Amino acid sequence: MTEILRHLGRYELCRRIAAGGMGEIFVAKSRGAGGFEKTVIIKTILPHLAEEQEFVTKFLDEGRIVVNLTHGNIVPVFDMGEENGEYFIAMEYVPGRDLREVLRQLHEERRAMPVELALHITAELAKGLAYAHRKTDADGVPLGIVHRDVSPSNVLISREGEVKLIDFGIARATGKISKTMSGRIQGKCCYMSPEQAAGRPVDARGDIFAAGVLLYELLTGCRPFEGDSDLETLEMVRVCAFDAPSILNHEVSDELDAIVARALAREPEQRYQSIDELQIAVTQQLYGNGYTVTSRDVATFLEQLFPKGVEPDVLRKARNSASSGPLDLDAALNLELDRLDRADATPSQGFVDPHLATAPALTTPVILAQELLVSSATPSVYAAGSDKSADPGTGSGTGSVQPVSTRPANGFKRWLAIAVALGLVIGAVAAIATWGPQASGMLTVESEPAGARILINGAQLVGVATPHTLALPAGTHNVQLSLEGYVPKSFTLELERRQELTIFGADARLTPVSINGEARRFEISTRPSGAALVANGMELGIAPQKLSLGPQDVVNLVATHPDCDPGTYTLSHSHATESIVLTLKCADSPVRAPQESVAATQETPQIRTRPIGAQASKILVTFDSVPTGATVEVNGAVLGRAPIQASFAPDDVLNVRGMLAGHTMIESTRRASSIPNARLAFSFVPLEMGCLDFRALEPAHNELAINGRWLEGRRMMLKAHPLPAGNHTITVRNPDAKREETFSFNIEPGSRCTYLGVWKPER
Numbered sequence: 208m209t210e211i212l213r214h215l216g217r218y219e220l221c222r223r224i225a226a227g228g229m230g231e232i233f234v235a236k237s238r239g240a241g242g243f244e245k246t247v248i249i250k251t252i253l254p255h256l257a258e259e260q261e262f263v264t265k266f267l268d269e270g271r272i273v274v275n276l277t278h279g280n281i282v283p284v285f286d287m288g289e290e291n292g293e294y295f296i297a298m299e300y301v302p303g304r305d306l307r308e309v310l311r312q313l314h315e316e317r318r319a320m321p322v323e324l325a326l327h328i329t330a331e332l333a334k335g336l337a338y339a340h341r342k343t344d345a346d347g348v349p350l351g352i353v354h355r356d357v358s359p360s361n362v363l364i365s366r367e368g369e370v371k372l373i374d375f376g377i378a379r380a381t382g383k384i385s386k387t388m389s390g391r392i393q394g395k396c397c398y399m400s401p402e403q404a405a406g407r408p409v410d411a412r413g414d415i416f417a418a419g420v421l422l423y424e425l426l427t428g429c430r431p432f433e434g435d436s437d438l439e440t441l442e443m444v445r446v447c448a449f450d451a452p453s454i455l456n457h458e459v460s461d462e463l464d465a466i467v468a469r470a471l472a473r474e475p476e477q478r479y480q481s482i483d484e485l486q487i488a489v490t491q492q493l494y495g496n497g498y499t500v501t502s503r504d505v506a507t508f509l510e511q512l513f514p515k516g517v518e519p520d521v522l523r524k525a526r527n528s529a530s531s532g533p534l535d536l537d538a539a540l541n542l543e544l545d546r547l548d549r550a551d552a553t554p555s556q557g558f559v560d561p562h563l564a565t566a567p568a569l570t571t572p573v574i575l576a577q578e579l580l581v582s583s584a585t586p587s588v589y590a591a592g593s594d595k596s597a598d599p600g601t602g603s604g605t606g607s608v609q610p611v612s613t614r615p616a617n618g619f620k621r622w623l624a625i626a627v628a629l630g631l632v633i634g635a636v637a638a639i640a641t642w643g644p645q646a647s648g649m650l651t652v653e654s655e656p657a658g659a660r661i662l663i664n665g666a667q668l669v670g671v672a673t674p675h676t677l678a679l680p681a682g683t684h685n686v687q688l689s690l691e692g693y694v695p696k697s698f699t700l701e702l703e704r705r706q707e708l709t710i711f712g713a714d715a716r717l718t719p720v721s722i723n724g725e726a727r728r729f730e731i732s733t734r735p736s737g738a739a740l741v742a743n744g745m746e747l748g749i750a751p752q753k754l755s756l757g758p759q760d761v762v763n764l765v766a767t768h769p770d771c772d773p774g775t776y777t778l779s780h781s782h783a784t785e786s787i788v789l790t791l792k793c794a795d796s797p798v799r800a801p802q803e804s805v806a807a808t809q810e811t812p813q814i815r816t817r818p819i820g821a822q823a824s825k826i827l828v829t830f831d832s833v834p835t836g837a838t839v840e841v842n843g844a845v846l847g848r849a850p851i852q853a854s855f856a857p858d859d860v861l862n863v864r865g866m867l868a869g870h871t872m873i874e875s876t877r878r879a880s881s882i883p884n885a886r887l888a889f890s891f892v893p894l895e896m897g898c899l900d901f902r903a904l905e906p907a908h909n910e911l912a913i914n915g916r917w918l919e920g921r922r923m924m925l926k927a928h929p930l931p932a933g934n935h936t937i938t939v940r941n942p943d944a945k946r947e948e949t950f951s952f953n954i955e956p957g958s959r960c961t962y963l964g965v966w967k968p969e970r
Contacts, residue, residue, distance in 0.1 A: 211236075216290050218249055218297060224522060229256055230266075234300065234522065246300040247285065257292055270296045272352060273375045276342060280335030282363065282373045298373075302366045302518040304509060306359035306421070312512050314428060314927065315958065322458045323498035324508055325425035326489050331370035332362055333418060333486035339375075340411045340482055353409055357417035358398045359424065366517045368506030396440040397430045401473050404444040412475040415482055419470025422489070426463070427455040429926035431471065434904070435964055442968065447473035448907040450922045457735045463492055648702040651676040651709040652686060655716040659690040666852045668827065673715075677827045677854060678885075686710065691779045693717035727780055728755045731764065734790045737919060738768040750789075756780045766791060769919045772838050773845075792836065792848055793868075825854040826879050830863070831888040837867040849889070855879040865889040869896060869929070895932040897954035899961050901925040903939050905968040906946070912938040932956040939965060 211219040218235040225232040233249040256262045270287035273296075277283060286297040306328070313320055339352045354361075354375060361374045396404070400416035403409045423431050431449035434440040452467055453459040466488050472478045479485045493500065509517045652661055654673040661668045661675060664685050668675070673688065681704040687697045696717060702708060731740060732751035740747040742754060742762040750766065758780045764787075766774040771791040778787060830839045832849040839846045842862050846853055855861065857880035865873040870891035877887065902924040903909050911918045911925070914935055932954050940947040952963050 215249060215251070215293065215295055216286075216288050218247065218295075220249060229253060229262070235297070237297070247297045248300050250296045250298070252294045254293070257294060263294060266294055266296075272350075273298070275350075276339055276352075276375075278335055278338040280331050280370055280372055281339065282371045301363050301369075301371055302522070303364050304513065304517060304519070306362045306364065306425075308519075309364065309509070309512065310359055310424065310428065316512075317927070319428055319456055319458070320425050321508070322426065322456075322463070323493060323496075323500050324505060325422060326463075326493040326498070327500040327505065328362070328364070328370050328425060329418060329422045330486050330489045330493065332357070332372060332421070333482050333489065335370075335372040336411075336414050336418065337482045337486060339372075340414070351410075353411055354414050354417075355403065355409060356395065356398070357414055357421060358395045359421065362421070364505060364509055366506065366509070368502035368504065368509065370505070396437045396444065397433050399441070399444055400475070401445050401447055402475060404441045410475070411482060412478050412480065415470055415479050415485055416472075416475075418482065418485060419467055419478075422470065423449070423452055423467055426452045426459055426467070427926070429455065429924070434902075435962075439904075439967070443904065446905075446907070447471065448923065450908070450924060454920060454922050455926065457737075460492075460496070466492060648679055648681055648704060649676060649707040650679050650684075650686075650700075650702060651707070651711075652688070653709065653711045653715050654688050654690070654696075656690070656693075659688040659693075659717065662687040662689065663827070663852060666829070666850055668852055668854055675825075675854070677825055679827070681706075688715070688717060690717055691777070691781050693781075726755050726757050727782075727785060728753055729778060729782065729785050729787055731778075731787045731789065733766045733768065733774070734788055735768060735771070735793065738766040738771070738774075738789070738791060741765045741767075754778075764789065768793070769916070772848075792838070826857055826882075826885050827852055827854050828861075828879060828882055829886045830865075831886065832865055832867065833888065833890045834867065837865045837870075837889060837891065840864040840866070863887065865891070867891050869894055869931075895956035896929055897932050897956050897961065898958070899925055899928045899930055899935075899937075899952070899954060899963065901928065901937065901963045901965075903966045904964065905966055906941045906944045908941075909966075910940040910942070912940075927960055930954045937963070 211221055212223070212233070213220050215235070218237055220233040220235045222234045223231055224234055230250055230252050233251070235247050235249045237245045237247055252263065252266050267287065270284055273281070273284040274287065282299050282301055284296055284298045288295060309320070336354060336357070339354065342350045342352055344350055352375075354372070356374060357372075361372060363371045363373055365371060398417045398420045400409065400413040403413050420431060432440055432443040432447075434443050449471065451459075451464045453461065453464050466485075469488075470478060470485055479488070506517075652673050652675050657673050659673045661673060662685075663677075663679070668677070679702055681702055683699065683701050685697065685699050687695060689695045694717065696715075698710060700708065700710075730751060730753050731747070733740070736750060738750050740750050740752050742764055747754065754762070756762065756779065761777065761779040764776045764778055766776075766789040768791050771793040774789045774791045776787065776789055829852050830846065830849050832839075835849060837849045839849050839851055840863070841853065849865070857878075859879045861877050861879055861882075863875045863877065865875075870893050873889045873891065875887070875889075879885075901911075904923070907923040908921040909923065910921055913928075913930070915938070934951065934953050936949050936951050938947065938949045946966075948965070950963065950965055952961055954961050
């Protein structure tokens with residue numbers, strides 16, 4: 208039997224889902240003949256406000272406005288009425304999420320909404336607003352409807368991916384009898400237009416401004432205007448200064464920056480003059496970049512963002528109340544938390560600025576067997592913070608190549624752990640016996656011409672070129688030769704134990720790329736864009752840049768970007784392509800080598816066998832890390848990102864440093880010949896991380912340095928900028944105002960960001 212709260216008109220109120228200072232919202236059922244049943248939303252006025260005629264008139268105005276709006280992007284109102292002095296509006300129930308919930312979930316996952324989805328949602332929202340703005344009465348006279356409260360909580364995304372606008376509660380229509388109550392400013396401060404914040408008349412261009420704010424938030428995860436208080440926020444809206452979205456999200460194009468800037472122009476005359484113009488601009492940007500977005504794409508995104516259900520659990524239970532009793536404790540707590548959250552006035556958090564370094568998630572800990580196969584007398588691994596001396600053959604540093612330490616439980620579990628440990632020891636001994644010099648073979652790689660780079664199984668040998676001899680474990684290997692101006696060549700070979708093979712002759716001859724002897728012009732870009740380029744020590748400027756090279760010219764390119772590791776590339780006149788992309792390794796993106804348009808050829812090499820000779824003059828060492836992608840530095844020189852290989856003389860002492868954003872740095876000193884199986888793996892320990900929300904108000908656009916490291920460009924805010932827990936400094940500099948100041952702050956671990964606001968205007 209259905210348990211209902213009460214009846215209101217012909218509706219059964221099942222669950223109260225929200226309550227505020229002016230009214231309540233219920234999930235309700237409307238029933239009819241033949242078992243007809245429909246779930247609806249009922250909005251009511253609180254009893255004490257029902258006695259205020261001005262407020263009642265305003266409430267009824269909403270119903271009169273929306274009941275005449277029939278559009279796919281507006282939630283329809285079915286009914287409005289009054290019973291025993293209680294006024295109510297009945298509207299469609301839309302299973303799904305509002306944009307506020309979507310943005311909050313994206314922030315918790317530290318990721319951004321895809322640009323194409325942000326554009327699609329804005330375009331759909333604009334369609335609904337355009338319909339409302341154009342609406343006329345029965346005589347064709349425009350009603351002059353302005354929503355005046357376009358914000359994330361008033362934009363619903365249905366389970367089917369449809370975008371719907373709700374809550375015309377403070378909408379203004381020409382000719383309506385209600386006026387803004389007592390001259391109050393109504394709406395959410397963060398989304399107000401400057402004229403609305405100043406109490407001046409508002410027209411449809413105010414909704415355009417709010418839509419621009421919403422687009423900005425979808426693209427960047429943060430609001431362009433948000434202060435410590437409503438008064439400060441209103442002042443920021445009036446000044447109307449903000450960072451371009453592309454500063455906070457590298458995926459945003461300059462054209463999209465311009466669309467947002469026009470929508471957020473301070474003066475209404477400088478904005479789009481109709482919401483249709485904004486909708487057209489956004490749609491052109493969407494399809495002009497090859498995006499095709501449908502409601503199904505939005506629905507899929509929502510399903511992935513809310514894997515436990517697109518429809519909130521509390522609302523689902525309320526909708527299904529016909530077959531369920533009262534809310535259980537979890538549902539009641541969730542409902543109350545949701546209510547408190549809706550009333551929460553704390554600033555929203557944005558997603559991590561893609562410009563800046565983030566801490567990658569730590570994968571499942573792995574101990575590589577090669578690192579465990581060491582003598583107990585000379586252990587090569589120590590826990591972080593070990594004070595073991597840094598003699599060759601030992602490890603030292605703030606972190607180290609780290610074994611996993613576990614404490615077995617009492618009883619059976621303890622004996623089980625001992626048995627497993629003994630099994631590992633036996634396996635290690637067997638591996639040592641098997642994996643020795645006898646299990647290796649010798650490979651000599653030659654090429655015509657000499658000097659080609661060598662890649663073994665996809666890993667480049669650092670600092671060596673053909674001809675070169677190295678030891679490899681027995682088995683199948685892929686060898687690739689790469690030389691500027693020549694087509695890369697790839698071989699697959701089988702190396703047996705104690706065998707010596709040589710790649711030589713015609714099959715090792717590289718084919719030159721056909722080019723003329725004239726100067727060539729190269730275009731150099733970076734990923735992410737905007738990195739600073741240096742060629743042979745001379746600054747080229749910010750990428751992309753063009754560079755001309757003569758037949759004899761060779762340049763060493765270096766690309767640097769804030770919070771990314773530097774990238775290097777050697778470019779000559781004979782390079783296969785004239786478009787070079789330097790992909791930098793940042794904390795949130797995988798590293799990729801510059802792409803060349805000439806594909807490697809796969810061939811079977813001509814191999815000759817020769818007698819076993821002297822031991823190899825070099826040892827090929829593999830550097831690996833958990834998680835992968837750590838920057839490896841040997842004797843002060845950066846080798847690259849793990850996994851990577853390099854050759855060393857057996858007696859070389861290697862001072863190795865492993866660095867991974869968001870993790871402790873690891874240092875280890877080893878003699879090349881003492882590294883078990885020539886493989887060194889680092890297991891990184893993540894730092895406790897927090898984040899910083901920062902804003903400088905006046906002057907607004909400043910140069911920022913965190914802990915002495917300057918960020919790129921000028922900006923007025925940082926949103927959810929990741930930092931290790933502890934004390935930090937930020938320096939704010941404005942050359943135009945001749946002002947510079949350094950502030951100290953503390954970061955607490957966790958997802959709640961520390962807020963720091965500086966240079967606030969004096970009142």
